[in-house]
Amino acid sequence: MQPGTLVLFTDRPEQRQDLVQALGAVAPCHLRDAAVVVPAGDCIGFVADLNLLHPTLLRGLRALIAEVPRLPRLFLMRDMGERSLATARSLGADLCLPPDAEAGAVAQAMRIRLTNPTTPTIRPPRGTGGTGIAQAADKAGAVLAGLLDAARLTGTVDPMLVDHGLDPILGAVGEAGLGAWLDTVRAYDDATYQHCLLVAGLAATFAIGLGFSLRDREHLVRAALVHDVGKARIPLEILNKAGPLDPAEKAVMRTHAALGHAILIEAGGFDDSILAVVRHHHEMLDGTGYPDRLSGDAIPDIVRMITVCDIYAALAERRPYRAPMPLPEAFRVLRSMESKLDMALVRSFEQAVAQA
Ligand SMILES: [Fe+2]
Ligand SMILES: [Fe+2]
Known part of the structure; x- marks a missing residue:
């Protein structure tokens, strides 16, 4: 993966070209199928768009986080239930966006995170x-x-x-x-x-x-x-x-x-x-x-x-x-x-x- 890249981890790669395109306006964006375990790479942030209640989908994400623990990270939630939110938290989510968030809004949120590292996060005290x-x-x-x-x-x-x-x-x-x-x-x-x-x-x-x-x-x-x-x-x-x-x-x-x-x-x-x-x-x-x-x-x-x-x-x-x-x-x-x-x-x- 080339340096300065954003990663979109998704379990529905064929449906998220809109998001790849929107994120691509912020930085070069690599789409990664969450069902395939990928090696950690040199990236500047990621968007997770996957069902957080399926632990096997999270392995690639965890590998990336382990390598670069302070990466900006957005979670596009499938639901805002307690279990999903707790999982996003455990993965250090900067931001949990509701399931119907538009691709442009997700990209804008990432742009803000990358340019303003003091933007509020949901990390606990x-x-x-x-x-x-x-x-x-x-x-x-x-x-x-x-x-x-x-x-x-x-x-x-x-x-x-x-x-x-x-x-x-x-x-x-x-x-x-x-x-x-x-x-x-x-x-x-x-x-x-x-x-x-x-x-x-x-x-x-x-x-x-x-x-x-x-x-x-x-x-x-x-x-x-x-x-x-x-x-x-x-x-x-x-x-x-x-x-x-x-x-x-x-x-x-x-x-x-x-x-x-x-x-x-x-x-x-x-x-x-x-x-x-x-x-x-x-x-x-x-x-x-x-x-x-x-x-x-x-x-x-x-x-x-x-x-x-x-x-x-x-x-x-x-x-x-x-x-x-x-x-x-x-x-x-x-x-x-x-x-x-x-x-x-x-x-x-x-x-x-x-x-x-
Ligand atoms: Fe008030
Ligand atoms: Fe007020």
Whole structure:
């Protein structure tokens, strides 16, 4: 294999000429039949397009990874089930793309990986592997990665994919407790992943504390997982800026609410309450929020709940330029926002967190 080559490992070589062609616009692309064990070679990255539940198909891939462990690697998934995602993880997937990702989107994702090695990955935080809670965070992180990448590359998402993240989060928070969840997901380097997983864990805690039925718990966590999906369309230099945003950057960042709403409308399959959460989670009861300056009764309860979790998460998360705010202090901030937040919900939230 010539140096500087991309490899497409696929178990359906006769059907993937579109992908070879699209990847060929990024770098010379060699197609390898995954059913044939190939020797490792000199390549700059690979796309795996195969059924990850068939271990014999993975031998060539494992040989290549063993030789060059830090190769950029994209996985075009056949399904986003837990077993497939766990296998992709074990093979060090940088990115898991949904089965219907277009060839051009896959090539674009590879181009980004090759030119911007700091692009977020779904690799788990260092030093947390092996525990149940780390595995749960990893699964939820993989779902989030698939969601944000699909939104970034295709402008839409798969509603079914989101549901794969609900069980791991509710299970981990219910069994190991909120503190363990916060410690685990705070270790994620990527701010958006860390934030969304924190909000989801807080939403799970809130729903459990309020005695919600399983269905309602899942619904609140679903809303939390997708609430910032619009950030997928915000330029990375703003999204990942290591410091406070200036006013112009803040204005761009604020578009994420309406962008996320448009993404979910395009996707279809999300009910009105989820759409409301995504569009309105930055509205304030006194009408000072965005994007629509809603106030009072115009803001549904589920939106108010996610807003409380969202603000609390933003205070409690680890940022490169500041340590997490101690939890009692974060509660003091929430209580000081009297005209903006639903204080009855803030009190219930505080109780739920205290009991978790
Ligand atoms: Fe947001
Ligand atoms: Fe948020």
